[in-house]
Amino acid sequence: MKRVLFIDRDGTIINEAPPTYQIDDFSKLEFYPYMFTYLTKIAAELDYELVMVSNQDGLGTDAFPESTFTPVHDFIMKALENEGIHFSAVHIDRSFPHEGLDTRKPSIGMLKDYLDKEKYDLENSYVIGDRITDVQLAKNLACKAIWLNNDPSLGGGEIADAVEALREVVAMETTEWKAIYEFLKQGLRxxxxxxxxxxxxxxxxxxxxxxxxxxxxxxxxxxxxxxxxxxxxxxxxxxxxxxxxxxxxxxxxxxxxxxxxxxxxxxxxxxxxxxxxxxxxxxxxxxxxxxxxxxxxxxxxxxxxxxxxxxxxxxxxxxxxxxxxxxxxxxxxxxxxxxxxxxxxxxxxxxxxxxxxxxxxxxxxxxxxxxxxxxxxxx
Structure with missing residues (x-):
């Protein structure tokens, strides 16, 4: 069975760009510090399948056209591939409004293929992300979360009381990719x-x-x-x-x-x-x-x-x-x-x-x- 790292894009691989948080221009593109160094090591040294999971509100609409998203996204993916970081799949939810839909994180509508217990070891898989929705996604997938908590507005280093029930899902909380690599490297056994x-x-x-x-x-x-x-x-x-x-x-x-x-x-x-x-x-x-x-x-x-x-x-x-x-x-x-x-x-x-x-x-x-x-x- 394969173990999976479900990795968020914005705020995890690249820095988000407030106030819209839409990376729709190269001027907004900035990679997360030391992401390349340590995600490259994770891809080369550890036996995980890499899967990207991202919410892109209203992608394809006039407010967020494909023509502004695709060039930047393709550049990101090519940069990752050039460093030996290969994602087996990229799942992007573009729904907006999204009430009642099961494809948007933290729902698992896009990820149902990974529920096959004969193929995937979700118990020893992780969601790596920067938002509470990523932690919730981990819970919904019955795996663990690595919370790259780089935004104080999301809880100031601790999960908010409203979602304290998610604490048991968080395998580690950090602001550094180096810590993620060390955790995955040493914490497997x-x-x-x-x-x-x-x-x-x-x-x-x-x-x-x-x-x-x-x-x-x-x-x-x-x-x-x-x-x-x-x-x-x-x-x-x-x-x-x-x-x-x-x-x-x-x-x-x-x-x-x-x-x-x-x-x-x-x-x-x-x-x-x-x-x-x-x-x-x-x-x-x-x-x-x-x-x-x-x-x-x-x-x-x-x-x-x-x-x-x-x-x-x-x-x-x-x-x-x-x-x-x-x-x-x-x-x-x-x-x-x-x-x-x-x-x-x-x-x-x-x-x-x-x-x-x-x-x-x-x-x-x-x-x-x-x-x-x-x-x-x-x-």
Whole structure:
């Protein structure tokens, strides 16, 4: 699924021109400071589809003829293209008056194609704009807003009380494109994810660039201990809260946690540029575990580990394979797991620790690299 940046034009890419705010003459054209520098980096380094969305009141009427708008707009688009900034689509609403119409921002009439959940990941997409209507558009699209609040009359740096309900939609508020770039570059790998079924309710918070903080509560003590190993040895900040039908057995809780955790990883690794992709490791006392991982976008599990005990703690040993299979399927990664040893506790703990170390190696990212670790051009 593609993530999208829905970008407003006036006040965001170019400065607006009061009192009419219509950029209908080259004398009014001024690009937003450092927009080219950082939007070029966003286009080159980050995996987003760029879509322009703009309201142009009465465009095509005598008051705002096409002949004054088009030359300036075409110049803007060509200037962007010359810097490697390519918009896949430009959506312009020209209605005026506009009461009752669903094409004008913040309505989403122009953007219905992007509601296809099979093609677009709106949950991890953003609207970048300078007005409250852009924040409202983000809410209507069920994505987040980056508010480039450069006009004190729009709220003085804070969302007005009348629209305080929109506060949760705003992922960041700034006046600089540099801050937008840094946020998008560094903020991709922190996610919150929920998976609710009739059998389980699972909430996950995941920071791939954390320090090893863990808050685990699944109702299964040994399983909690193993998930804690992933966080601490993988240096991930990870919260996993699961409530499942343990009065039946452990199966659904363990399986669905594996699925939910894999889904969270898939979201956090939506942009794989600069990451290592592969990882492996680890011995523990007499036990030897090897875990190979490849976050290459395809799921596969090779499992070469046997356990002689039916349970370790209250966790059935048959569920170890099932957990990693669920994770592999949801995270779309290859896992090759092998272990040998005498102590069953040591064996499975070695596997989880090796899994954590493998993840740590694979998700490590070089902040100075824009390399996508594949010859295919897509992960």
């Amino acid at each position: 922190v996610v919150e994810h929920e998976r609710y079924t009739h059998e389980t309710k699972i909430s996950i918070k995941l920071n791939l660039d954390g320090t090893g903080k863990a808050d685990i509560a699944t109702g299964l003590g040994f399983f909690d201990h193993m998930l804690d190993q992933i966080a601490r040895h993988g240096k991930l900040d990870m919260t996993v809260h699961a409530k499942g039908d343990l009065h039946i057995d452990e199966h659904h809780t363990i399986e669905d946690t594996g699925i939910a955790l894999g889904e969270a990883f898939a979201k956090a690794l939506a942009d794989k540029r600069g990451m290592e992709r592969y990882g492996f490791a680890l011995p523990m006392d007499e036990a030897e575990a090897k875990v190979l991982v490849d976050f290459g976008g395809r799921n596969w599990l090779v499992w070469n580990a046997e356990f002689k005990r039916e349970k370790i703690g209250e966790m059935p040993t048959e569920m170890f394979f099932h957990f990693f299979k669920s994770f592999s399927d949801a995270a779309k990664c290859n896992l090759n797991i092998e272990c040998k040893g005498d102590n069953e506790h040591h064996k499975i703990e070695a596997i989880f620790k090796a899994f954590a170390k493998a993840i740590r190696m694979a998700v490590k990212r070089d902040p100075f690299s824009n390399h996508l670790p594949t010859t295919k051009g897509l992960l």
